[in-house]
Amino acid sequence: MIIEKEKLNLLFKKPSEEKEKVIIRGVDIVKTYKMGSQVTHALRGATLDVLKGEYLSIMGPSGSGKSTLFNAIGALSKPTSGKVYIDQVDIAQLDTDELAWLRCRKIGYIFQSFNLIQVMTCLENVTLPMSFAGIDGEEAREQGIKILKMVGLGHRILHKPAELSGGQQQRVAIARSLANSPEIVLADEPTANLDQNTGQEMIDLLCHLQNELNVTIISATHDLKMLQASDRILWINDGRIVKSAKPDEIDFSSDFH
Amino acid sequence: MTRTDNNNHKQVKLPLKVAMEVVLQGIKIRLGRSIVTITGVVCGIAFLMSILTGQMIKKGVNDEDAIREEVLRIGNFVKAEVGFLKNKTISLIVVGNLSEVEIRTLESFEKDGVQQIQIVDDSKLPSSLKSITKVSNQEFAGGESIALFMMGDGKIQDRDWNKLLSKDNNKVLATTIPDVKIPAIPQSQLVILSRSWSQEEIDKKIKKAEQDKFRSIWIGIISLLVTVIGITNAMLMSVTERFREIGTMKCLGALSSFIRHIFLLESSLMGIVGGLLGVIVGAVFSILAYSISYGFGLVFSSVDFLLICGFGFASLAVGILLSIMAALYPARVASNMVPADALRSNL
Numbered sequence: 001m002i003i004e005k006e007k008l009n010l011l012f013k014k015p016s017e018e019k020e021k022v023i024i025r026g027v028d029i030v031k032t033y034k035m036g037s038q039v040t041h042a043l044r045g046a047t048l049d050v051l052k053g054e055y056l057s058i059m060g061p062s063g064s065g066k067s068t069l070f071n072a073i074g075a076l077s078k079p080t081s082g083k084v085y086i087d088q089v090d091i092a093q094l095d096t097d098e099l100a101w102l103r104c105r106k107i108g109y110i111f112q113s114f115n116l117i118q119v120m121t122c123l124e125n126v127t128l129p130m131s132f133a134g135i136d137g138e139e140a141r142e143q144g145i146k147i148l149k150m151v152g153l154g155h156r157i158l159h160k161p162a163e164l165s166g167g168q169q170q171r172v173a174i175a176r177s178l179a180n181s182p183e184i185v186l187a188d189e190p191t192a193n194l195d196q197n198t199g200q201e202m203i204d205l206l207c208h209l210q211n212e213l214n215v216t217i218i219s220a221t222h223d224l225k226m227l228q229a230s231d232r233i234l235w236i237n238d239g240r241i242v243k244s245a246k247p248d249e250i251d252f253s254s255d256f257h
Numbered sequence: 258m259t260r261t262d263n264n265n266h267k268q269v270k271l272p273l274k275v276a277m278e279v280v281l282q283g284i285k286i287r288l289g290r291s292i293v294t295i296t297g298v299v300c301g302i303a304f305l306m307s308i309l310t311g312q313m314i315k316k317g318v319n320d321e322d323a324i325r326e327e328v329l330r331i332g333n334f335v336k337a338e339v340g341f342l343k344n345k346t347i348s349l350i351v352v353g354n355l356s357e358v359e360i361r362t363l364e365s366f367e368k369d370g371v372q373q374i375q376i377v378d379d380s381k382l383p384s385s386l387k388s389i390t391k392v393s394n395q396e397f398a399g400g401e402s403i404a405l406f407m408m409g410d411g412k413i414q415d416r417d418w419n420k421l422l423s424k425d426n427n428k429v430l431a432t433t434i435p436d437v438k439i440p441a442i443p444q445s446q447l448v449i450l451s452r453s454w455s456q457e458e459i460d461k462k463i464k465k466a467e468q469d470k471f472r473s474i475w476i477g478i479i480s481l482l483v484t485v486i487g488i489t490n491a492m493l494m495s496v497t498e499r500f501r502e503i504g505t506m507k508c509l510g511a512l513s514s515f516i517r518h519i520f521l522l523e524s525s526l527m528g529i530v531g532g533l534l535g536v537i538v539g540a541v542f543s544i545l546a547y548s549i550s551y552g553f554g555l556v557f558s559s560v561d562f563l564l565i566c567g568f569g570f571a572s573l574a575v576g577i578l579l580s581i582m583a584a585l586y587p588a589r590v591a592s593n594m595v596p597a598d599a600l601r602s603n604l
Contacts, residue, residue, distance in 0.1 A: 067601075071597040074508075076508060076595070076596045076597040076600070077595050077596070077597035077598070096512075096513050097512055097513065097514075100507065100510050100511060100512045100513070101510065103507070103508055103509070103510045103596075104509065104510020104511075105510070109508045109509070111505075111600070115501060115504075115505040115508075115600070116505075117279075117502060117505065117506075119279075119282040119283070119285075119286055120282070124278075128275065128506070128509060129509040129510055131272050131274075131275045132272060132506075132509060132510040132511050132512070132515070133510065136274070136275075176509070179509075180510070
């Protein structure tokens with residue numbers, strides 16, 4: 001009952017009243033999928049706050065609703081019920097074009113399988129979101145080269161993704177996510193397809209972004225190193241957030257699952 | 258959200274260029290299937306174009322067709338009345354001017370191997386008859402002659418018919434001389450070769466022309482429909498193949514209209530290329546096909562190149578329009594996709 005009361009309070013409290021700046025707030029997010037007559041509950045009421053500038057890791061077993069939560073707070077799909085506020089805007093109120101604008105300017109996405117456009121060069125991949133934001137030509141080109149240099153790929157700007165290693169491709173993807181200087185970067189298991197060393201490089205790069213550009217980073221991951229590098233970890237299980245902790249509060253050797 | 262609206266407005270113009278690049282790259286990557294799809298458009302539009310051009314040429318060669326039919330009919334008639342003409346002699350009276358059918362009939366006699374024509378009354382013969390021996394014979398049409406032909410549009414003068422037709426079994430074959438009623442010639446000897454159309458026959462002809470027209474319209478519509486379905490199918494496949502790409506682009510902030518533009522642009526590009534090729538193929542094909550049976554000269558004289566250009570533009574417009582129509586549904590499917598769903602797809 002206490003939990004229910006807390007939820008109610010959260011529902012009626014305006015996000016702007018917070019002292020610490022909350023950049024994403026999810027309230028009682030429920031998401032159900034209908035597959036024919038079968039209804040799958042992917043999320044059963046997840047409530048969370050993401051603070052501006054923090055590095056948050058979300059973890060949980062597969063099928064726990066991790067990806068669904070990720071999609072919901074990243075404005076990639078609308079929840080069945082509950083509210084998602086991104087930068088104090090309720091995304092349920094936005095139409096598809098406004099959502100596109102939000103994804104374009106506010107959020108950068110990094111995917112497990114990189115999802116680069118294979119037919120485009122690295123530079124074109126990075127400048128693509130810029131053209132969606134209305135920036136084109138020399139301005140976009142300069143900006144793209146600058147970002148690619150920052151992620152350490154200044155010498156590969158005209159290569160196609162297929163000509164690069166996995167780590168390099170993920171660097172391009174990170175560069176692309178930063179194209180429109182977003183406040184939030186969402187990374188869905190960014191190290192899952194990479195080896196240990198390259199994974200560590202990605203983590204370093206993400207931490208660097210967090211510190212230098214003050215980007216909020218949210219990543220879904222199983223990677224121990226990523227969990228240790230983050231500011232806060234959320235556990236999700238069976239569609240609910242079951243635990244929130246800082247990495248130093250956790251004994252990774254025993255307390256892991 | 259006023260800022261959003263302003264920026265959305267700004268966003269529309271720029272990515273058209275980007276969309277074009279994406280489309281060109283897409284066509285290049287899926288070149289094989291693009292070619293198959295374009296071939297579909299080419300076939301459909303070529304078919305439409307060949308129907309249009311064919312009908313135009315047909316109008317020109319219809320008279321020719323009628324003349325040929327008539328010449329053939331007269332030839333058969335003559336054969337039935339007097340037997341084969343090979344190495345035979347015929348007599349001929351020409352009054353006034355010969356019609357095209359009559360000239361052609363005489364030419365066909367030459368082809369059939371008529372050896373000699375006895376020309377009565379200084380009748381003028383067409384200059385094209387070269388291999389036939391012409392004998393001027395004022396009075397007598399009998400002898401070797403197996404038949405007396407009367408041709409021309411003038412009025413036949415009275416004469417000593419008994420003398421002219423010395424043989425009893427000599428047939429008189431008249432083509433188009435109006436009102437060949439010569440009392441001196443017995444009815445059994447006079448054969449009218451020209452044909453008069455009964456109302457029933459005329460009706461039948463009109464009905465047949467209408468049926469032909471209806472049929473070609475029907476076949477045309479079906480072929481265009483097949484083309485549309487072909488393009489739709491190809492575009493739907495393209496959408497399925499690009500699920501991940503579309504999802505990624507949506508995550509990067511692409512508007513739904515951008516995704517829609519990609520598919521509409523791709524399809525209209527295919528429409529333009531396929532339509533242009535189709536117009537050329539269709540026009541060339543139908544001109545060639547008619548040239549084989551009617552000869553280049555006749556076909557070219559009945560081809561109105563301005564009209565062909567008109568047909569070409571119309572067919573091209575139809576091609577582009579149908580291509581865009583065919584892409585409307587796939588483009589909607591793609592643009593309405595939720596990015597999360599598009600990304601989840603493992604295709």
